[in-house]
Amino acid sequence: MAFFDWLRRLIEPKPRREAVSQPVVSRRHPAVPPVQPPIEPVKPSQSVEPPVVLTTPIITLPPTPQAAAPAPTATLVVRLVDEHDRALQPALVITGPLNTPVNYRFPDIPGYALSRIHGFTQDFISEYGLTTVIYRRLLGKPIVGYLVDFDSGRLLELPQIHRGKLGLTYTLTPPTVPGYHIFQAQGPQRGTFTSQAKRVVYFYRRDSWETVQRVHQYVFLQADHAVYDEPKGRDYGYQFPADSLWRLFMIITLTDGSVWYNLGGNQWLSAEETRRRDHRLAQPALPQKRLWHPEPYARLGTVDYVPGAAVSIYTEPYGETAGQLAHGETLDIRGRIVDDQHLTWYQIGPTAYINARYARLVPTETL
Structure with missing residues (x-):
């Protein structure tokens, strides 16, 4: 029996004994360097697993922000003037950081148009800058002057066109026309140029015409009369016969006292050896005298x-x-x-x- 017990103990594994902690007794010994165990060479057939190294993650904190230094402030003065360097509006004062864009637009000024710019800049390039914006005054609508023969309605000259800048005052004087004098004028001869066109009509009368009467009468010719293109003008070369009756439109008295009759258009004859009457069927007779009441x-x-x-x-x-x-x-x-x-x-x-x-x-x- 003893033999079989020995054989069973040899085959069966021995139970593992738990380690019992023993008190450590510290004793002073001379400093002896620890003995390093010999390092055995690794055989090629053997695989060596790399050792596991536990590392602590490194956390990088952002730097503490510091207050940025303020950018220097720049000032730009924009003057708004006309072509004579007269201020049209108060100057614009624009500020901003140096070397940054300038955000502004030129204002619209009624009656003016932008002409040119001195010292233009898109950025604040210096601490102080000056820009001068020059405007020009717009032109107003023209004033057209017509020179008309008052008695015939004929245009004596080509129309005269007067131009000027908006808001500027004007004064017109009747032009001189040889052989004529100004009779009357219609339209604004003084005022200012505006956005509306204006018209001035100057009526002239011949210097040799003293008085003019527009009538609705008839004239009876007591003798043959030559016909002219105007009073004391060019003879057409034909005559109106005696004892004929003609319609009158105007009676002209010249400065020399002579009287001329207009028979329509450019047909004139002398009043000598004629009689006027109010109706073509009436007997030839002078018209009744007109009563004047000054x-x-x-x-x-x-x-x-x-x-x-x-x-x-x-x-x-x-x-x-x-x-x-x-x-x-x-x-x-x-x-x-x-x-x-x-x-x-x-x-x-x-x-x-x-x-x-x-x-x-x-x-x-x-x-």
């Missing part, structure tokens, strides 16, 4: 004609000649008449009248 007008004046010459006066407006007065002679005006042609006549005697165009009034003192 309004009271007490003023002093002088004859304003041509130095060294005399002007005719009449028994009534468009009437017969009553004599002549020299240039510069004193006038005692007692009445005034404005006829249907808008012509003014001054009464200087019971039966004496002068055209107001040849009279200069003495200024009256204002109280």
Whole structure:
């Protein structure tokens, strides 16, 4: 039996004994270097696993932000002026960081257009900058002047065009036309150029035409009459026969006292050896005398004609000649008449009248 117990103990594995911790007794020994076990060479057939190394992860913290230094401030002054360096609006003052874009736009100024720029910049390139924006004033609409023969409606010259800048004032004077004098004007001769076009019409009358009457009458010819293209003008070479009746449109009195009849268009004949009547079926007779009623007008004046010459006066407006007065002679005006042609006549005697165009009034003192 003893043999079999020994054999069983040899075959069966021995039970593992748990280690029992023993107290460690510290004893002082001389410092002896530890004995390193011999390193056996690794045979090629053997595989060696790399040792496991436990590492601690390294966490990189972001740097603590520091306050950025403020960028230097730049100032740009923008002046808005006209072509004469006069300010149109208060200057623009624009600020911002140096070397950064300048964000602004040039303003629209009514009546002006941008012309040029001095010192233009897109960035703040220096701490202080100056830009000058120059505007030019726009042109206003033109003022067209027409020179017209008042009696014939004929255009005497090509229209005159006057231009100027918006808002600027203008003053027009009637142009000189040889052989004519200004009779009246229509339209604004003074004002400012605006965005609206304007028209001025100057009406002229021939220098040799003293008075003009537009009538609806007839004339009976007592003799053959030559026909002219204008009073004292060119003879057409044919005649209107005696004892014929013709329609009248105008009666012209020249400065020499002669009277001429207009028969329509450019057909004129002398009033000598004729009789006028109001109806073509009536007997030839002179028209009844017109009654004039001058309004009271007490003023002093002088004859304003041509130095060294005399002007005719009449028994009534468009009437017969009553004599002549020299240039510069004193006038005692007692009445005034404005006829249907808008012509003014001054009464200087019971039966004496002068055209107001040849009279200069003495200024009256204002109280």
